Amino acid sequence: MVEIKNPGQIAKMREAGLVVAAVHAATAEAAVPGATTRDLDEVARKVLAEHGAKSNFLGYGGFPATICTSVNDVVVHGIPDDKTVLKDGDIISVDAGAVVDGWHGDAAYTAFVGTGHSPELVELSRVTEESMWAGIAAMKNGNRLIDVSRAIETYIRRQPKPGGGKYGIIEDYGGHGIGSAMHMDPHLLNYVSRKRGKGPKLVPGFCLAIEPMVSLGTPLTEVMSDEWTVVTLDHTWSSHWEHSIALTEEGPLVLTAVDCGRAKLAELGVTAAPDPLAS
Incomplete structure (x- = not known):
């Protein structure tokens, strides 16, 4: 069942979203070598404490931290600790809610630690982020869920990979519905699967967390012994971007x-809905 939100509920989600944006800004500033x-x-x-908000990650399924910090070949669900010291040249995705x-x-971004990153890594992050925006632009009234998946995949497939080969669109993880819970129906693949059909129709009040994850190599992953940390099977580095979106009239x-x-969205010829919190 897909939870359809009314305007008041979307306004509350906007409040939560702005807190996530503040977390992103602060952690991006702190993501430095050392x-x-x-x-x-x-x-x-x-x-979170300053905004009177709670983390939806802490305690979720036993997750022990406030955010996920996924460095280099870690795709998602990296657990923050004292042993993982950021180094010049690392990339890190920070997933926060x-x-x-x-x-x-719920949203995530990929950050570059220090300087000296290769054009290949810069392009990986750009392609991943832009594929997310392609998916967001496909959130139109009357479209189906598969249209969002198709937009994400099509964008990635059309981008030439520096050095040749193809980008790996991570297969085992994707986006999701969001609202009164962090993870809700429907599950959103970042590629088209004919086995899943067209999915539900997108209507006002439909909310999604769109989050492509892309690697420099394989689309396959494995979960480490901590039962959370997900790495690429071939240990190629990956990027992760995410936003939460509400479809409105x-x-x-x-x-x-x-x-x-x-x-x-304006760059893509799409007009964003007005901010429900704007005075």
Whole structure:
């Protein structure tokens, strides 16, 4: 069952989304050489406390931290600790969430630690982020869930990979519905699977967390012994980007973007819905 939200509920999700955006800004500033992933987790804790919000990650299925910190070949669900020290040249995805009055926000970004990153890594992150925006732009009234998957996959497949070969679109993880819980129906693949059909129709009040994960090599992953950390099977590095989006009568509203996604969607010829919290 897909949970359809009313405007008041979407406004609460926007509040949660802005807290997530604040966590992103603070952790991105803290992601410097010499910092530990635990340091980033502490930064996130402080931001959540300052906003009177709760982490929807902490305790979820037993997850022991406030955010996920996934470095280099870790795709998702990396656990912050004192042993993982960020080094110049690393990449890290920070996945963060917040709950405000029972309503959830969830988003992730990939950051470059220090300097000296190869054009291949810069392009990997760009392709992953832009594929997310292609998926967001496909959130139109009357479209189906498969249209979002198709937009993400099509964008990635059309990008030439530096050095040749193809990008790996991670197969075992994808986006999801979001609202009164962090993970809800429907599951969103980042590629088209004919076995799953077209999926539900997109209507006003439909909310999704769109999150492509792309590697420089294989689309296959394995879970480490901590039962959380997901790495690429061939240990090639990966990128992860995510936003939470509500579809409204006026178009998509990117709940976890400070500007509601207005600037990026305009580049794609799409008008973002107005901010429900704007005075």
